[in-house]
Amino acid sequence: xxxxxxxxxxxxxSEEAFLTINCTYTATGYxxxxxxVQYPGEGLQLLLKATKADDKGSNKGFEATYRKETTSFxxxxxxxxxxxxxxxxxxxxxxxxxxxxxAGTTVTVRA
Amino acid sequence: AAGVIQSPxxxxxxxxxxxxxxxxxIPRHDTVYWYQQGPGQDPQFLISFYExxxxxxxxxxxxxxxxxxxxxxxxxxxxxLELGDSALYFCASRWTSGGLRGEQYFGPGTRLTVT
Numbered sequence: 619x620x621x622x623x624x625x626x627x628x629x630x631x632s633e634e635a636f637l638t639i640n641c642t643y644t645a646t647g648y649x650x651x652x653x654x655v656q657y658p659g660e661g662l663q664l665l666l667k668a669t670k671a672d673d674k675g676s677n678k679g680f681e682a683t684y685r686k687e688t689t690s691f692x693x694x695x696x697x698x699x700x701x702x703x704x705x706x707x708x709x710x711x712x713x714x715x716x717x718x719x720x721a722g723t724t725v726t727v728r729a
Numbered sequence: 730a731a732g733v734i735q736s737p738x739x740x741x742x743x744x745x746x747x748x749x750x751x752x753x754x755i756p757r758h759d760t761v762y763w764y765q766q767g768p769g770q771d772p773q774f775l776i777s778f779y780e781x782x783x784x785x786x787x788x789x790x791x792x793x794x795x796x797x798x799x800x801x802x803x804x805x806x807x808x809x810l811e812l813g814d815s816a817l818y819f820c821a822s823r824w825t826s827g828g829l830r831g832e833q834y835f836g837p838g839t840r841l842t843v844t
Contacts, residue, residue: 652832
């Protein structure tokens with residue numbers, strides 16, 4: 619079945635550092651790919667998305683490019699802030715129904 | 730903008746009791762999904778409904794049932810609760826006709842604690 623593999627955390631960074639969270643997937647066909655963010659004590663928020671190869675999703679300084687050749691959707695941000703501390707989930711859907719999530723990566727940004 | 734509403738936000742039950750979680754999707758959204766997130770875990774898909782019919786089923790225990798009503802709100806009924814049912818339960822909604830394929834909007838979750 620479809621699955622998502624995420625870089626294991628936790629990740630601890632200093633403010634203004636570069637963040638990369640690796641995500642690879644296994645799926646048939648052409649899945650849609652997503653990054654969700656979960657701030658402490660809150661629900662899941664859609665951060666960015668991409669629906670086809672070479673699409674680049676971007677939001678709040680975060681970017682991820684749908685790479686079909688490497689089945690990857692790595693999340694990047696050039697300069698993180700303390701407010702970016704959260705758990706980040708890579709996810710896919712392949713049939714317009716359920717989302718399959720990665721294990722989540724906890725990111726802590728220190729001032 | 731209106732968001733997905735879940736109630737209650739917190740629920741404490743004892744083992745073997747019954748719980749009902751409610752989800753009110755974003756207006757015009759016709760599809761509802763339920764996910765369970767255990768402590769430190771990723772969300773796991775439980776069940777989904779489209780136009781009041783069950784559309785997909787995941788790892789939902791037989792003790793759980795769910796339905797979507799005519800106003801598109803959904804309820805997740807959980808019986809014979811076990812300690813392992815303690816988790817954050819998310820509802821998500823989607824507008825099948827107009828939304829980006831697979832794009833779901835999540836509610837804040839209901840935190841269920843079974844003691």
